[in-house]
Amino acid sequence: MLFALLVSHFAAAALVPVATRRFGQRAAWLAVAPFAASAGWLLATAPRVVDGEPVRASLGWVSSLGIRLDLTLDATALLMALVVALAGTAILAYTTGYTAKPSRLAGRMAAFGGAMFGLVVSDNLFGLFVFWELTTVTSYALIAYDDHSPEARRAGLQALLVTAAGGLAMLAGFVLLGSEAGTYRISELVASPPGGTATAAAFGLILVGVLTKSAQFPFHGWLPSAMAAPTPASAFLHSATMVKAGIFLVLRLAPAGAGIAAWEGTLVAVGLATMVLGGWTALRETDLKRILAYGTVAQLGLLTTLAARGTTLAAAAALLLGHAAFKAALFMVVGIVDRSTGSRDVRVLHGLRSALPGAFAVAVAAGASMAGIPGTLGFVAKEAALDRLLEVDPATLWIVAAGSALTVAYTLRVIRVFTGPRYGGPVHPERWAMSGPALALGVTGVVLGLFTAPIAAITDAVAAVSGADPVALPAWPGWKPALGVSALTLALGAAVGFARIPARGGRRTADAGFDAAMAGLLATARRVTATLQNGSLPVYLVVILLTAVVVPGAALIGGLALPDGLVAGESWLQIALASAAAVAAAGVAAIRSRLGAVVMLGVVGYGMAGLFALQGAPDLALTQVLVETVMLVIFAIVLARLPERFAEPRRPAVGPMARLVVALSVGAFVTAGAFAAMAARTAEPISSAYLERSLPEADGRNVVNVILTDFRALDTFGEIAVVATAAIGIAGLVAGLRRRDS
């Protein structure tokens, strides 16, 4: 079932464009289906998973390397999968009302949803990495959705480069962690976590992935830029799901990370810094979407801080659910306001409550949850966190309280779009296709804040899986000190929210930093290319060949031994063929006619084929003859367009003596290398095992072919992909040259 659900997202993404051609834009509803189906199945399975019975599935991938596609739905995965499925259902339904042509957007969001679902249920580090990068790639297609806008393309590229670079660091960390633990299965890895310096280094690399994906300081700049995306995509990716991937990974690896002080400490410190910085910047923004984006940065900072420690991890899990519900709902509200008024500027908008009653209701419900007003899930989660922090870490508590006050303040700025004197400009009436799904999410956040049992069950299970302490999640905590802290943040936040804070639009330091880094990288690349690629083919060849001779050749010197049983030749025919090939090779270098050179090259190739045939390698000989023939034909075609004789430049880039030296040293190196390779054999050749296994295991008598199509089929698959890529490259190269000439 896990596989079916995973595949259904991608299937929907592939089917939507086809169905659109036939049924029109209604086809966008097809993209809602996988999310709704996942939500239904997850809710039905939840009781079992919460009781500690994970659902598992497994599929061979590169079995010989131990890479399998293992899927596991445990409590942590359930938490995030529910967010993906429920928020996805609401947001995709909303998308159908957001634009007149929703099907392209909905299709791409379904593909992203599949990647996100895969990321969440992967029980293998490599699987997790692949889906992680798939979310990055699909998010590029969503942020740069408006491909005519340079700003959107820039934002897409920024998100892609920052998160993919983090992902690569994370991959290195995964490989290190997996080899240290002796397994790449996450469930086995966290059951018996490895220790030591290598593990700490691995976690350091994984940290980069976490911080970039979850938009933590100093990598947070891509998230506000990504607001160039269509609002449904922002609601889904940039509040509910993708940016939570980093937090999710912290939860996932919690038992293994628990023993590493630097991991915990960095996450807490970076999270707190991000929270305060994001909250303050949100207050100074004027665009509703960017206010919410910086608000998300701040909330992600809080989540990172809470997820880092076993004592507060369960509160992080509750807040993760709460944040997904209220922030996605608020983004949907902004989409409605934007569509109805054509503006997102808080300096312009006011008094929209009577014109947009549905959006107002959602804003109040979701805003209350974001600010942490009693009776909402946001309050319950934050109260649990404050209560626990008061116990274990009062210093952190006060920073979190300050951050929460900022949250209250920017929530007020969003709400004030609806209050005050009635808005004078034209307002299109809101569509229920949009406010309906938003209301569903907003109300969910309130209902779960009043009836906390289901959330408590999930967070308890997450705590159990992660080896963390459970937290109590009462709807009303009673008169406790933490409640006083909450009241203080509300009062302080309200005061800040009503105070006049000078707005500051324009570009941010993080963006400018990214742009400067990109410009520097490109300038360096241009300089390096100009130095290395001077346009002379002989120089390229000499550099390549000399590198090949000098680097491995240095290892040959001193350790050169002749293999046993060396003979000059086995038959006169062999010696004759080899001599003919050698003479022809010398001829290629000497001859001035192009056609003559090509024919001589053919003689070398056919001579080699003859040697292969004599040595009992008919497959090799056959292929060599065919390759040589195709080469001759292609040479003949090219020659028809070239002068008959080689041009002789007066001052060649590489003189004849230098060429001779390079050619002879390459020849000497290859010969010495062949001797050394034969003499160095210590193990039984792998070919004898292949010969024995060929017929019984792969039903083939031609062992060469069996190796290509069975034993090493994955290599062959990679090779034909290279062949296809090269062919497309040739076509593009020639077409490009042609265009330049004309």
Place this chain on the structure above:
Amino acid sequence: MPGRGSLILERAAALLVPPILVVSLYLLFAGHNAPGGGFAAGLTAGLAIALEYAAGGPHAIRRATRLAPTTLLGAGLVVAGLTGAAGWVFGGGFLDGGAATVDLPVLGEVKATSALLFDTGVYLVVAGMVGVALEALGTGEATE
């Protein structure tokens, strides 16, 4: 341009291309047990394409294959990929091989392996590559 208007070459191509293609198919089918295989067979088919090209110029390739060479390339990758994915359906890993013996009328007992299907993918990719290269070098136009 090579071969433009050479009657002898045109007649020779018409006579030789079908048997060359038959040989290439023989190499493909025999490959699992005798010298041959998808790569060699694809190159042989590529030679047939080259002969068409020599006789009739770059546009003769399209006329003869009725498919763009890039389509052959893509089809080959898809066939090989699907053969690999079939390994999952039969409960193995990606590209895990299998074999079945079927009784066909006239031909009698025939053994079919998944490796043959995979090799067909290799065959199409290699033949497609020769076609793409000839078209590109011959006309300078990328195959659309």
